Amino acid sequence: MEDIRVVVAIDFGTTNSGFAFAHKERPKERETYNSWPDDSGKFKTPTALQYDSKYKNVIAWGVNALVEFQDAVDDDESNQLSRPVELFKLHLLDLEEDKPWLPPGLNYEQAIKDYLTEMRKLVEEKLSSRWCNVKFPSQVKIILTIPAEWPPHTTRIMRECAYKAGLLDKLSSNNLEFTTEPEAAALHCLSVVKEHDLKPEDCGGGTVDITIRKLLENNELGEITERVGYPCGSTFVDKEFLRFIGEKVGINALSDLKKNHYKQIQNLVQEFFCRRIKFGFKGRQSEWRPIRLDLLHFCPSLENYVIGDRKTEMEKDGWIIKMDFTPVKEMFDPAVNKILELISDQLKASKEKCSAIFLVGGFAESTYLLDKVKENFRFQVDKICVPTLPITAVVRGGLSYGLNINTVKTRVxxxxxxxxxxxxxxxxxxxxxxxxxxxxxxxxxxxxxxxxxxxxxxxxxxxxxxxxxxxxxxxxxxxxxxxxxxxxxxxxxxxxxxxxxxxxxxxxxxxxxxxxxxxxxxxxxxxxxxxxxxxxxxxxxxxxxxxx
The missing domain is CATH 2.60.34.10 (Substrate Binding Domain Of DNAk; Chain A, domain 1)
Known part of the structure; x- marks a missing residue:
């Protein structure tokens, strides 16, 4: 007979992951983990792995697999480390473009298993410190959130990976449940419906994974449109930034730099683009002040790979690139426009009026995205907003699902x-x-x-x-x-x-x-x-x- 004491929700994300947990006897006392190794205070850690030189054993994961970890060794030594493995979750999709890089001999299922293994160690350690009488994994219900666009066979793959990672004691265990990311986000948004005067028959929507839900009596949810998803999150804004840099220095030069000095590419994206541009971009030209990018400061090895006229031009400009408003906006627009298209399609598919749109997830923090959604749908939807801590919406909603699976009444x-x-x-x-x-x-x-x-x-x-x-x-x-x-x-x-x-x-x-x-x-x-x-x-x- 099932004896579940604790529920753990794991948001296994494309770029960042996290987990939340609660004891079934005290379901209101929910905790979202934020004590990641060397990254305390954050609700998520990067979905990244650092392997040894043969890509056989994991030597670091999360934030430690990225730039901060490599900064602990000198540059010559860090260049000998294996390139961090990132974005491997996207291999579960049939992407039109090339899938994210994986080293020879490492398949995405192994990477997923390895990452979930590291996550499991942390989950097990945390639960044992909270409740010494809870047996892991037999008395723990695991909720894994998955994107809406994943086809059915991916639940089998994720179940096998979870089992091999030690999250289950047997492959067929009932201790693992799946819910989609938009469904989890919608469940989280139930906690804020009173703030927005929503009553039964109102509905809310998700982010890049999108669905329209109907709020029923007793805080239950029905689904009234087919959930949709598309890989167009903020990761793809980073990709557009690198495409822009590649046009300046040459795609081959950037590719060679990424292959031989991946740390420098990470520095360029995280330390310059994300911190100085992406996180604060509002899409308002009147407020924009051009930013000077000193390429050699972030990528000192780049000049070894740039050739011909491009090298002459970059040397003439002192390896400085001026980041003006228009090219920066163009980095955001492909992802933002796709999200707007997905929302529009959902609203057209619904036979009922949508009363509120909630933007959740990491990209929901983008002022530009929120403004564009309001601009496009303000006459169709009365309330468009971002709930508190949108980055935790999926994992907290997944926890809500695990504590009360009967909350979801219908699915499309x-x-x-x-x-x-x-x-x-x-x-x-x-x-x-x-x-x-x-x-x-x-x-x-x-x-x-x-x-x-x-x-x-x-x-x-x-x-x-x-x-x-x-x-x-x-x-x-x-x-x-x-x-x-x-x-x-x-x-x-x-x-x-x-x-x-x-x-x-x-x-x-x-x-x-x-x-x-x-x-x-x-x-x-x-x-x-x-x-x-x-x-x-x-x-x-x-x-x-x-x-x-």
Missing amino acids: LKWTFGIEVARKWVPGKDEVKRKSPGGLIYTFESLVKRGSEVEVDKPISKVYYPFQANQKAVTFKIFYTPEEGGKFCDDQGMKYINTLRIDIPDIKHGLDRPIKFSLTFGKLECKASAYNEKTKKKYNDIDFYVEE
Whole structure:
């Protein structure tokens, strides 16, 4: 029997991560961890790993894997250290552009496992100092928040990584739950609805992962649009800054500098761009004062890689780049405009009026982003604001979810789910190549379509019958697709999930053996089940562990 004493929410972020926890006996006493090694006072630590020179063993993680750690050794020695591994979470997405760098021999699943291992050590240490009688991990419920745009198979990958990291005592443990980042953010925003005079039937939205939620009675949430997400957070603003620098000195020169002196690139981005420009940029030209960037101060090795006319030009300017308003604004605009597009699409998809938009997450601190959202949607939405400590919204919301999973009442599906079914092949109607040796054709039949709002933990069912009177077994092959429907299980985009096989030995009933097949969309890891309507026998469930 489950004996959960403590709930821990882990926000495993692209650039920064954090965790929060609470005892189930005192759910109001919630703590967001802020005592990171060498970075105390922050609610998150960088999602970064420093390996040894062969990328086999982790020697530092979090802030210690970045510039501050490398500053502890002299420059010649630090250049021999392995390049920090960052942004590896993005490998779970099908990005159009090249995925973030990973060293040869290190796959992203290993990096995720290694990072969660370091996180687990800290979580375990913290919980043992708070409650010496809590057994880790058997008495601890872990909530992992995941982006809205992740396809279903990523929960399987994250579960395996969490197990290998020691967060679970067995792979199939019920001690791990998933919730999406916009769902967690929406749950956190429940704590501020009274401040904004929101009542049931009002709704709020998320950030780069976006959904529209309906506030129900008793502080419960329903989902009324399909959640969406896109990799367009503040990391991509940094990327635009480096693209701008690359245009000045040459892309190859910047690439060589990154390869051989990664510490200097980090210094340039973190110490100059983030601290002097990104964090304070308001997007108001009248308030902008040009900033001089001394490239060799932050990147002293850069001059060894710049060649030709670009080197002549940079030497003429003393390796100084003047950061004017327009190019800086252009660094923000691709990410900001994509966020505006995502919000607009969500508002159009909603059949109900949206009463409030809450911006949460690290990028929510951007004055420019907030101003642009207000400028674009002030006539559609009455209240647009940033709650207190937006950077902790996801992890605190994840904790709220773990303490009261029943808070979420409905979800809108991002995929169409169904099974493979057989019928007689019809000449002239069906393709010859689809005809099986037994004269059958196998097609895809959807049980629930993308965009459907489903009640949490309420089965969606349909009754099926055996195809042959002497049939002693039935298999339900489950598939999903991003399309609203599908004709065959080998259609483009169609993905196999799992197979539920059941025995039906009572052949004396012939074809009259109704079997109710159900899909339950409660948690992000869902279940398929079958029930014999005649014998009242319930067959074993299978979890929705989606295969690649």
